């Protein structure tokens with residue numbers, strides 16, 4: 001069982017969201033409530049969102065203690081603009097990824113070091129990691145491990161999974177971690193476990209993490225009032241790239257230079273001037289190694305109306321609902 005979640009970059013998050021007195025803030029990733037509690041203590045009114053029913057139960061407890069200044073909503077953060085009127089939020093904060101509660105609870109199936117069901121769903125529905133490993137073709141699994149895991153041995157791992165699952169389906173974390181170690185774990189032991197990237201890829205896919213993030217950034221643009229703050233803490237480069245790209249696209253254009261004159265584009269919906277990516281301090285990393293790869297990015301909403309934005313999804317990896325359709329089709333045709 002987990003002993004709790006230590007909030008990452010908390011003073012930096014509060015500073016980037018300031019001023020907070022009486023501000024209406026959406027905490028799109030409630031988790032253990034570390035940010036929400038600090039926001040309440042700083043005088044904000046907070047709406048917490050989480051897709052995980054266990055996090056929602058923690059949030060409901062907090063709502064009971066917060067004298068009408070905190071509301072907990074069970075939902076995905078891609079819909080964070082449904083909890084307040086458009087153009088009214090003073091702040092939106094996202095701390096994307098999994099909580100220590102989730103990773104440390106073996107039954108949730110996130111950890112390749114603890115035996116549990118091969119699940120990895122943050123929410124209560126949708127296909128599990130076991131479903132994905134059972135349903136995707138060898139080519140799709142290869143692409144999944146390449147794109148979401150940046151795994152060099154993707155092809156060999158996918159081939160071994162497809163061979164082995166014909167005899168026995170993968171149902172537990174250690175069965176899959178064992179296969180990956182066997183196929184990709186040759187050579188001297190390195191600093192990271194051989195199954196790290198495969199587990200990361202499955203987790204990202206099962207929870208549509210990158211699609212959710214792209215949708216949430218666009219939703220934040222709609223829900224924030226002019227002057228409102230957007231703050232995102234990301235933990236790996238795939239997420240951070242999305243946040244960085246969004247803010248570059250939507251952010252205040254620089255004045256240009258002799259070599260690269262400013263190009264007239266659509267008016268910026270966010271002001272990013274003077275706001276750089278913030279890493280954790282050495283002291284924070286020493287106290288909480290899980291903060292190691294965190295990066296905070298923030299921006300201030302301008303008065304320019306929100307724009308629409310398509311979600312980019314990689315080619316060669318089927319949409320998540322295709323996994324559910326394949327399961328239904330197999331059951332109907334008696335294929336298991």
Ligand SMILES: C[S@@+](CC[C@H](N)C(=O)[O-])C[C@H]1O[C@@H](n2cnc3c(N)ncnc32)[C@H](O)[C@@H]1O
Nearest residue numbers: 007029031032033034035051052076077095212
């Ligand atoms: C890193 S934790 C947040 C920790 C929190 N800031 C704290 O200090 O306690 C991330 C949380 O976001 C939730 N989450 C991740 N993706 C989500 C999504 N797309 N929609 C809603 N909640 C999500 C997870 O269930 C998890 O509880």
